[in-house]
Amino acid sequence: MSANFVFGRRSTVRASFFLGLLPVVVFAILPAAAVFVVAMTDIRSLPFLPVHWVWFQNYETFFSAAQIGYNLNALKNTFVFAFAVTIVQNILALLIAVLLNQKLRGTTFYRSVVFFPTILGVTVIGLIWTLMFNPTASPGAAIWHLFGSSSAFFGDPNISLYLVIFVQIWAGIGVAVVIYLAGLQAIPNELYEVANIDGASSWQKLRLVTYPLLAPSVTANVLLCIVGSLQSYQLIYVLTGLNNNATQVLSLAIFAQGFGGAGGSSQSQGYAAAISVVQFIMVSVISLIVMAYLRGRERKL
């Protein structure tokens, strides 16, 4: 902390600081903290209804016989989704980044193209891929037809989750590519020259120079991807709807239980808040474990 304050009175600084912070506290931080409190009530989406403390009843409901099947299914889908997106997206992104880091013509253009979906938003992306995979007349249908088969695609519970994963990776890989490219470009060229003098093969250069020096980018990308994909549901919502067992994930369940109208306006939003808490704990624990592992690995390399 620099002790000298040069602008005379500190009160102006404090006033402007807290004025700026106020809307963030009121509209983001307090609601986030209140989730833990609201999760212990039976608050509803209509105002002026009495609110009761139900303490841990919402959590009991979460694990109750009536709900556990739905919730375990959502948990399973969340893990499949997050695991597949994280692994596949990072491997592909790394390959594409290495590819675009070569001296090829037009690499800036290729990078822009891969990054483009990042700004498109889920509704546009959702429509593009619903069109690409519409069951009657589409490139997807044509490919399936080649193999003498047909599919309902996003309407087929056997493959809809995998299609959603595919679209999520298509949409999100640009960010990972850009981060890996930045990491690759930060590796000093001299290291490769030294490796060349030592007669290292391309594979050895990749394994012994590129990979270890890229470790911080891997940590950043994997963490971003895990935290993001464990909580993402907007794309799933636009591609396969709100109450679809095949693609139901935990975050979508929060939205569905709180606002989906499954139980009408009498539905308790306290229960949805309890799912938020469960999800928050899950995301925190998983990202802390993964972060500890990746940081430890960085040190070893």
Add this chain to the structure above:
Amino acid sequence: MTTGRILSYFAVAVVMVFYLFPLVFLLNTALKSNAEFFSNPLGVVQHLAIGNFGTAWTRGNFGAYMLNSIVYTAVAASLGTLISLLVGFPVSRGYMKHTKIWYGLFVALLFLPNALVTQFQLILHINLYGSQLGYILIMTAGIGVGPLLVSGYVKSIPVELDEAAALDGVGYLRYVFGFLPSLLKPVLSTVFILQAIGVWNDIILATILLPDQSKSPVTLGLFAFQGTYTSQWSLLAAATIIVALPLMVAYIFLQRYLVASVIGGAVKG
């Protein structure tokens, strides 16, 4: 050309097909009549049906939705950037006491739990349900990585500049609003762009907080349009292009900043 380079170009071509083909197919579909699309979905358009765009534009009411989105995005992202500046700068300089606590708060902003329910309840109880003001306030508060980015960048501005300005009798607020915006231009545009992307692309909070369709942002307008004109693919494709076009144009001009923004945001995050 070596085999390696040929292989590289081949791999790049495969990636490009995955990204460009859906966009080309979208455009091709938008230019066909619905009858032509169903008789020959994959073929190149034979009879241009430019009228799809006009039909989609009027039936989907996209002009009004677009205007809503522009207002929400401009106001929320500007206010969010202003907030990031007001809180990020003094903490970075140590002008506020308890620096560590404030940094902790900035980091915590990235890991908040899903607060859909409580944000909805808050807006409901202060009588802003269905009002654009309530929606804008919620979107403004989603500043995310902004304060961290600003405080990180401020470290590269010599503190002597603050001292020189103060010696010349410049007050704190005049310094923050008159001098800092030009000094911090790169990071402030990054913060603005990141938040603008988030606000423009939101559909969930708009669904929850704005039940009146006339106040929907364009993303939600497109989603509703998809629900109404299911399987009228030419019309849907035209509508999608209408919604995506401003983003494409903005992207062409901003993509260099965008890429820098994402790297900055990710590394801090």
